[in-house]
Amino acid sequence: MLFDERPKENKGDLFDREKEIEEIMNNINRPLILITGVRRIGKTSILKVVLNELKIPHFIIDCRNLPPNYSKGNLYSLFSNAISSKLSTFLEILSKIRGISILGNSIELKWKGKEYVTLSDLFDHLNEKRIIIGIDEAQKLRGPLSKEIKDSIAHAYDYDRNLTFILTGSEVGLLHEFLGIENSESPLYGRYYHEITLERFDKDKSELFLRKGFEELRLNVDENVIHGIIEMFDGIPGWLALAGNQFSNNRDLKRVKNIAINVALNEINNLIEMKNNVSPVVARRYRTVMRCIARGTNSWSKIVNCIQKEEGSTISTSVLDNILNNLKKLSIIDENYEFLDPIYKEASILL
């Protein structure tokens, strides 16, 4: 079902994207592949579909819920959970590794004590077979322990010819920063990666997507509805799926839009809440900057003025610089102070 809001897993459920899938397949023997693009563009779906199609043993590490200051225990449990879900595929290899215990249908990676396994050890063992390791939302691996994971990927890049890593990231600047390909201090410095950037659907493709989705639901919808949805959601497949799904429930385009805006607002508030844990002043500034930009303030000096008016206080150049750079690295705004996602823009007006 096209309007199913979970990531797609089978090629038959995925609309379009043949070219992108082919490009990944053509590069699958490279050590490191990146799938990037804004939120809801279809990164996880493409990763899953490709892995399903290839029939090469694989597992996916889902970093989405990793806390910013994750512990070694958090990191290793991501790996043990991912591998446990494919236990039968990897059982033979795993049973030979010291530091891994197999308990029923799950595994435990020991990361301290007498017998422990490092991620590099683990990759060296997995290298016995051709294996693809997916890391979804890999920029979440930034943080105090990022060195171990980067060291181990760099080690595998050089020594484990049977392994391919496919990383996805919706916060594209942060993903590049995490890898540090251009940073001489990073273990991955200078390594080549193949990056596939997913673009949004154009108007024709969006229309086809919606028509096909409504057809699957055997729902006759007005032309105005199709065009209304296209106008609102700018070809981002995840929003189109949500809109199709919601419209089929409530038949009210305005309500559909409000639901989407609320979903986005929730995500933005979560982001601001994370900043709030560091400093309430910084959190407030993010809120103000996003609100100013959402109202169409589209140059540095106009943003400074807007903040001064809103908050009744001045903001230093370096603080504003930092906030704007972060919003760019999070793929929320572009170089021209425009929101990348029209629904994020609408939601930010309400901040």
Ligand SMILES: Nc1ncnc2c1ncn2[C@@H]1O[C@H](COP(=O)(O)OP(=O)(O)OP(=O)(O)O)[C@@H](O)[C@H]1O
């Ligand atoms: N090509 C497609 N065909 C059908 N549905 C799609 C397609 N691309 C994305 N979707 C749908 O859009 C939604 C978002 O897709 P997905 O989760 O794969 O995107 P994502 O880029 O990983 O998003 P996020 O950044 O939130 O992790 C899901 O409901 C998915 O089913």
Ligand SMILES: [Mg+2]
């Ligand atoms: Mg995803």
